[in-house]
Amino acid sequence: MWQIMNLPRLYHRLRLTARSLHSSANGQQVEKVAVAVDPDVPSQVSVFRTSENDPTCHTELHAGQYYTLPPAHMRTLFPHGLPPRFQMQMKTFNEACVMVRQPALELITCLRKADYSEPALRYVLYGEKGCGKTLSLCHVLHFCSTQGWLVLHIPDAHLWVKNCRELLPSSSRPGRFDQPIQALNWLKNFKTTNEHFLSKIKTTQRYVWTKRESTEEGRPLGELVDQGVSRVKSSSDVVGALLRELRLQAGGAAEGAFRLAVAVDGVNALWGKTTLKKEDKSEVLPEELTLIHNLRKMLRNDWCGGAILTTLSQTGSLFKPRSAYLPMELLGEEGFDNMDPFVPIPVSNYSDKEFESCYLYYLDRNWLQHPHSRTEDGKKELIFLSSRNPSILERLCAFL
């Protein structure tokens, strides 16, 4: 136990040395210093922060350590993507630190090794409630955007199947329903994220919105998006057209080729039930919603040049018990048959090392105010109460 007792001292020493080297340091040097300063301390007890902020360079060495998301990227990359509690934490701590964890690393390695001339591979992150699926997804999306991919991020598919005030019958197809507000919000966020792509990609087909409005072939995608933003009524159809364009053009052989990352959080919403009702009080099926229908088409692997990254989420789901977390439970028969074959990636609670890092991070940020929480016993209490579940730990520490 003496090793853990030494931690605060070790950490302070390292911080001083890290600061002195910070001007010329890259990640490896800081860690070498860490090893040199205290060679008898085992490598498990190490710095909880890494200055390697580029996800491309994250490896197994960085597992369990926090890296900072550059604030400049934050607004463009994640206008709507981060979970609300994490956003509150960001505001409090004035920085966005994400832990590098094994599932995200595995996913990044798969993405790096994959062959993009073959059909898109589907990855499903699953795990118990609050163990870090959404944040792992955000980490991987950061990696994708640093690689220059086009990121199509649907932050929570459950928002599209419930609590919709305005449900318009679709203008283009009978029997379908549009959700103008949700589509509008999403288009705005999409525009913020992928500003630079919008002028480069051109449409391949003529789209007619109303008698007087249409988008010609060969116009930049930005115009399509603006059309959706300005004309709210046809925004759902615009989303459909946008998805279709991206599907057709991803991974093409042309010089304007880009890779497409489709990220859906809460993908089990697409095949579950909705709580929306039609005017005659009968239930709306998910396929009758334009947004869901188009998104389902996107999740099929009949296009190449990208990857489909999804998470299952019980948190917003409808009519699913709280203890359900395995893919078949949440996706259901239909969902599983549609997503098959996919690579399931389990996300679990914090390991010992990760818990250490989290605890040190909170200590560092002066988040744990209660004097008992800084003792060994306090730490054991935290482990016991939260059973190393990230979200429960975060909520517990918020009280301290």
Place this chain on the structure above:
Amino acid sequence: MAASTFCPALLPLLRINCKFNGVYTRISLNRRAAYSLGLTASNGVERQGLPERGNQGQRRQRRAVEPRTERMTVDQDWTAVYPTAASFKPNSVPLPVRMGYPVKRGVPPAKKGNLELIKIPNFLHLTPEAIKKHCEALKPFCTEWPAALDSDAKCEEHFPIQVESKAYVSAGPSLRNPNARIITLTVKLSSLNLDEHARKKLIRLSGERYNKDTDTLTITTDSCPMKQQNYDYAMYLLTVLYHESWKTEAWEKEKTRADMEEYVWEDSPSQKNILETLLRMRPLGEKEEEGEVREELLGRVEVQEYKDSVTKLKNEGETETNMQQYKEAVKKLLNI
């Protein structure tokens, strides 16, 4: 006031009773008391005689006798104490039994005068000794167990159908017991000659009566009034089930995937998906035909592994190990 009406008639009788039989003094005392309540004047004479007779009655009160349990030895014959079903007699049972809800800060009440112990059924008449005696008494009426059937497996093999019935003996106004007509017939399906289709159809037809864990079909009949009739009916049901399950009706062709008992990978959406994915990964050459390519793809080891993992997932439910297996299979198949 009933006493006042018949007292004059009984008066000579009572006096006679008093003289001859000491036992009746108490009764007569009561009657005299009733009598004395009713009439006042004519009682004067009798009342004077009362105190003497009261003393006699009080001296004749029963003394408390020690309970029989004190005189019981440890190795006595218990079957003689409780030869038949009888209610609990505290003075006959040498056990310090307590029963009942305790009062506050007390203990359950003791057995003496405990109505709870009397109310409940007891099995003091069915100790192992007593049962041995019953068996010995029944032995002359039994035949010997066949020596060849010395294990359960052999019994199963030679006598796959087992019929259970109960006989009831009780003393009452009638000897008959309607519960004696119930017959239970159990048979293991593995001992019947059934093919796959017949087995599935039989299980579906029998519904609740089939136990998957022990593979037994249990038919219980009680609709006829006599045991013989119920037995015939049970055998008839078994015969009908067997023969019907071998027949294939015309409408059985319309069985859909949703009706299937377990997941079959052939022609499933999973198979279609994987074939499409693999075909997209290596597009068809000019001379290759789609059917041949399909066969070839399906024959690959990775596809077989994938098929096993998906079937396992669907039939056995999801567990971490199944998921891991599925993950490995998909990774190998898609060259990750």
